[in-house]
Amino acid sequence: MVKHELREEIMLKKNKISGDAVSFDARARLVRDSLTNLGDVYSFWIENPDLRGAILMENKSPQTVRKLAQRGIRRLHNAWYFLSHFGRDCDFVNALDINALQGANALVLGRNAVEGRFRDCEVSLKWPEFRPPKPQEIPQRIEDLLRAVKEEYFNDPLDASIYTHLALALTQPFEEGNKRTARLVQNRMLVDYGFPPAVIPVGEAKFYMGLLRKAIPTYQAGKLHPEKELFFDYVASKVNNGLDLILDDLGVSDSLIPPQLG
Template identity: 25%
Template sequence: MIFDRLQNLLNRIDEGKRLINQYRPLSPAIVSRLREQLVLEWTYNSNAIEGNSLTLKETQMVLQHGLTIGKKSMKDHLEAINHRDAIVFVEELAFHDTKITERNIKEIHSLVLKQIDSQYAGRYRDIQVRISGSSHTPPEAIQLPQLMEQFAKKRLFYVEGHPVEQAALAHFDFVSIHPFVDGNGRTARLLMNLVLLKNGFPPAVILKNDRKKYYDALEKGHRGKTDDFIFVVGRAVERTLNLYFEVIPQIKSHFISLTEASKIFPYSQDYLNILARRGAIPAFKLKRNWMVTCEALQAYIKKHS
């Protein structure tokens, strides 16, 4: 069941990516607007998951206006600025056709903890750690050089399979190793999105509100079942694709809702919803509503008549 659900999700993501690519190059205004929104949401949510107290609005004020928020710690401010800078570095790595190295991983981590923890920023831990709330025990520090070399080769050098799956597994393997004293979660999410960006997919923003679902899926992964975690990451990618759909005017103008489609074509809204969820027809969600094209439904009818 989870495999079918996951495969349907990956089908929808592939179709969404294909649809967006039809309208590239996007206008500079759209690209700038999307990037600003994604950097803000990615930074806010990734930090909030780890306990940062800045709100989304406060994070925006820090990043976009350089303001200091009263009664909020310097650490909270630095985490926002550092994460933004780490995203810029990840983007640079993604858009250059070079292999990702262990050095790059350490550089990302160093940016995450810049001026926060000078002792351990960019350095593998030399102590044993435990993951709060998890039954998983990370490997001993002496094993880290070998494990991280293997990780970089397996998850960052030679990526096989669907990029969303590989990005999720890169995240999962990284946090399982837990190579740093602090900042592992934020670094894992940055590496996950580095894999996605290098493969032409948008970043996955794990929402603070999905924190429990996210951690529960990670814990299942430690018990040998990673499909749930891949699904959580996939849903985050799909959400980002939907942000693209909402701001590309050509896409919005060519799609109709399932309610409208059910009045034109010989299918009920419930049946069309099933087709959309399974990825059987090109569709995307605008707010809470699935949107489809008449051309896609005509092609489906022709294929199945």
């Protein structure tokens, strides 16, 4: 699980913001505004494989590269708003189902939401010690995941959201776009509970993948609350960074945060 000190700092900051009605409304507007333009939230190297590939290829004009970047951002924008539709009349985690996952992934890949489906072939993350589940195992794996996070989310939304990210990224239920879809779903869960999205910076893609790889035993054991897992702490630190930005934007003092935590 997320280590105690980091969890306490996150909750203190979140409560500090949400405990004041004016600050809470301002925070909500900031999150909504930032998510309205997904170019500000998701236009990262890690989120745009088409862009990465284009830059590595010769004879690609700046206009072509820009067009590919815009296309990738637009797809993520569409997937985010598709997920935002779920949970309008109830908590998102209770509305989250296989249709939501498949639809979001289809939109990430530039297809129509109704075209979403699980993969029917085996895939590899190119890690010799790990192979994602076989296609025929995926529906049950996803059903088990959804049931587990629904049971645990309201007890521990932070761990449940991060575990959903981890499990989707390693189950690889789709042929492509698994990690992008996993991060979108995680962030939708976080935002629904009043947290900011966990933003993975451009330069940390390799580090992120390394932590994901090290978290394989946690995934294989199905532990929503591992005793110590660096992947959980890493993602939670991005939530914490987001709270710092919101507090700064709101001009809210951090004097209530204990010095050993701040």
